[in-house]
Amino acid sequence: MKPVRPRRIPPLAAVFMVFVSSTVPAEALFTAGAALDAPFEAASPEITVHAGADADTYMPVSDRLSVFLTGGAEAGYRLTDRLGSAELSLSGDVSYRVGGFIARITADGALAWQNLGAAPELETGLELYLSGGGFTTSLYGSAAVNAAFESAAAAESDPALSFPLTLGVSHALSYELLLTAEASFVPILRPDAPDRRLLTPSIGVRWYPGALFTLDAEVSYTADRTLFPTTDSLDRDASDELAWSASAFVVLGTRANASFGLSGAFRSYLDQERYLSVVPSAGLEFAFSDRTLLAVTGEFATLSASTAGETDIEASLSAEFAVRLE
Amino acid sequence: MSRRHTFTFIVILFSCIATLTAQSGSGEREFSRWLSADSRAARYRTVEDDLARVFKESERTGVPPELLLEKLKEGAAKNVPASRIVPALEAELERLAFAKELSDRLGLYRTEPDKRAGLFRTVSIFLLSGFSPSLVDEVFSAAFERASIENRDRTSAQDSAVERADEALHTLLQIGLIYRFSDDELVGLGRAVIASGIPVSGYRSLASVFLKANSYRMSGAETIGLVTEILSNRGGLLQIEQELQRRSRRR
Numbered sequence: 001m002k003p004v005r006p007r008r009i010p011p012l013a014a015v016f017m018v019f020v021s022s023t024v025p026a027e028a029l030f031t032a033g034a035a036l037d038a039p040f041e042a043a044s045p046e047i048t049v050h051a052g053a054d055a056d057t058y059m060p061v062s063d064r065l066s067v068f069l070t071g072g073a074e075a076g077y078r079l080t081d082r083l084g085s086a087e088l089s090l091s092g093d094v095s096y097r098v099g100g101f102i103a104r105i106t107a108d109g110a111l112a113w114q115n116l117g118a119a120p121e122l123e124t125g126l127e128l129y130l131s132g133g134g135f136t137t138s139l140y141g142s143a144a145v146n147a148a149f150e151s152a153a154a155a156e157s158d159p160a161l162s163f164p165l166t167l168g169v170s171h172a173l174s175y176e177l178l179l180t181a182e183a184s185f186v187p188i189l190r191p192d193a194p195d196r197r198l199l200t201p202s203i204g205v206r207w208y209p210g211a212l213f214t215l216d217a218e219v220s221y222t223a224d225r226t227l228f229p230t231t232d233s234l235d236r237d238a239s240d241e242l243a244w245s246a247s248a249f250v251v252l253g254t255r256a257n258a259s260f261g262l263s264g265a266f267r268s269y270l271d272q273e274r275y276l277s278v279v280p281s282a283g284l285e286f287a288f289s290d291r292t293l294l295a296v297t298g299e300f301a302t303l304s305a306s307t308a309g310e311t312d313i314e315a316s317l318s319a320e321f322a323v324r325l326e
Numbered sequence: 327m328s329r330r331h332t333f334t335f336i337v338i339l340f341s342c343i344a345t346l347t348a349q350s351g352s353g354e355r356e357f358s359r360w361l362s363a364d365s366r367a368a369r370y371r372t373v374e375d376d377l378a379r380v381f382k383e384s385e386r387t388g389v390p391p392e393l394l395l396e397k398l399k400e401g402a403a404k405n406v407p408a409s410r411i412v413p414a415l416e417a418e419l420e421r422l423a424f425a426k427e428l429s430d431r432l433g434l435y436r437t438e439p440d441k442r443a444g445l446f447r448t449v450s451i452f453l454l455s456g457f458s459p460s461l462v463d464e465v466f467s468a469a470f471e472r473a474s475i476e477n478r479d480r481t482s483a484q485d486s487a488v489e490r491a492d493e494a495l496h497t498l499l500q501i502g503l504i505y506r507f508s509d510d511e512l513v514g515l516g517r518a519v520i521a522s523g524i525p526v527s528g529y530r531s532l533a534s535v536f537l538k539a540n541s542y543r544m545s546g547a548e549t550i551g552l553v554t555e556i557l558s559n560r561g562g563l564l565q566i567e568q569e570l571q572r573r574s575r576r577r
Contacts, residue, residue, distance in 0.1 A: 175528030
């Protein structure tokens with residue numbers, strides 16, 4: 001069964017967000033909308049309605065030390081098969097900044113119900129991020145530990161653990177082009193499947209051309225291998241993936257923005273199975289006021305598999321209304 | 327005094343009187359000449375006295391009347407009706423008078439009439455775009471302070487200050503298409519931009535930064551606070567980008 005996309009909020013969470021935003025200097029963003037997903041081969045499109053809220057607050061403790069707290073609640077309901085889903089998330093970080101040096105510790109957790117009738121999945125994480133550099137060049141690195149429990153109710157079960165390590169360098173070219181080169185290494189320990197390691201070098205560019213336009217583009221390569229290779233067994237899950245993404249934002253006027261995206265990936269498995277996905281998208285945001293906006297996004301996804309020799313196509317259209325409270 | 331010196335004195339005196347006479351009322355005369363010579367000016371004959379009064383006022387305040395005449399011709403070319411041309415010209419005079427006062431106070435282009443006129447036009451356009459006089463004043467003052475410290479040569483300092491303020495205000499105008507900010511917020515950002523290590527040619531990249539923040543659904547208050555703080559702490563585009571990426575992940 002296709003999982004319901006994580007979307008937004010039960011009423012109690014909305015009350016909580018209003019309470020938070022009225023008691024501490026926080027911002028809350030309420031969203032509500034609907035999505036229409038139409039797989040090419042399906043008899044009828046899937047319609048999902050959703051609502052949600054995010055609230056965050058920034059508390060400067062001193063000139064150098066600051067604390068961020070963020071909470072989110074989302075709920076969705078798929079009309080076609082009457083399947084409800086929900087997610088609650090909480091995240092906090094403490095940052096220490098002196099000159100061009102930043103040290104930050106982030107802790108987060110999320111409870112996700114793919115089906116409201118079943119127990120939720122629990123994900124938690126802790127990350128240390130360090131960055132240092134000057135006006136045009138910066139080095140950064142992070143180390144994290146993440147734990148994912150398949151069922152929060154069965155807390156005694158072993159979680160899947162991952163330990164992402166990232167190193168990168170950013171460089172500002174002519175003050176409008178930011179270039180990033182990054183490498184990440186992620187060992188993954190899973191209780192019911194072979195342990196894996198992912199090695200992902202990537203390069204990215206972010207262009208701020210000085211007009212009311214921005215462009216982001218990134219290309220990455222991921223080698224997925226078994227964590228502890230042995231000479232006598234073949235790693236059938238080994239894969240190589242080349243992924244790319246590009247997105248652009250344009251101001252259309254004082255109240256409207258447009259976005260365009262093109263992402264995709266080519267994945268090749270050791271047993272010669274290959275997949276190619278291409279996802280073009282376009283969106284339009286219209287602000288009714290400083291606090292309210294309507295966003296409409298369309299996406300067209302294709303997935304081709306070499307073994308099946310056919311292409312799956314899925315079109316989706318979503319509309320979302322958002323209100324901001326401070 | 328010898329006879330030769332007396333003659334020289336009289337010649338100089340007459341020259342001065344002739345020059346002053348030519349200057350006083352030259353704007354009014356130019357206006358009258360245009361009114362009688364240009365076919366598009368015919369519609370303004372009914373308000374000729376009011377227009378002449380505005381030109382006389384421009385001479386009294388020291389605003390070059392040719393700048394007002396430019397505006398009047400522009401209005402005529404756009405077929406602005408006579409009932410609206412007088413208030414429009416009065417408003418333009420007010421903006422130009424502010425530009426003159428600012429330019430006099432900062433000592434900008436006192437001896438270069440062409441550059442001075444260009445500066446007046448620039449300031450007037452920013453005021454017409456909706457910026458308050460205090461914002462324009464603050465940004466020009468900050469640019470002039472910085473240029474005075476960095477440039478020993480007075481001409482270079484003036485050129486640098488005007489270019490820096492012009493670019494900073496254009497950037498604030500572009501940002502104003504994305505978010506609405508109060509005067510205080512814009513003054514803070516304008517001062518931070520001027521004081522930052524970002525070269526003048528890179529100022530407008532900041533408008534794209536605000537667009538990116540908007541696409542991440544960050545509020546205007548959060549974005550301007552973030553950018554002002556980073557620029558004030560000698561950070562640049564790199565540090566702003568890092569912070570945007572961090573905050574975008576929270577949404």
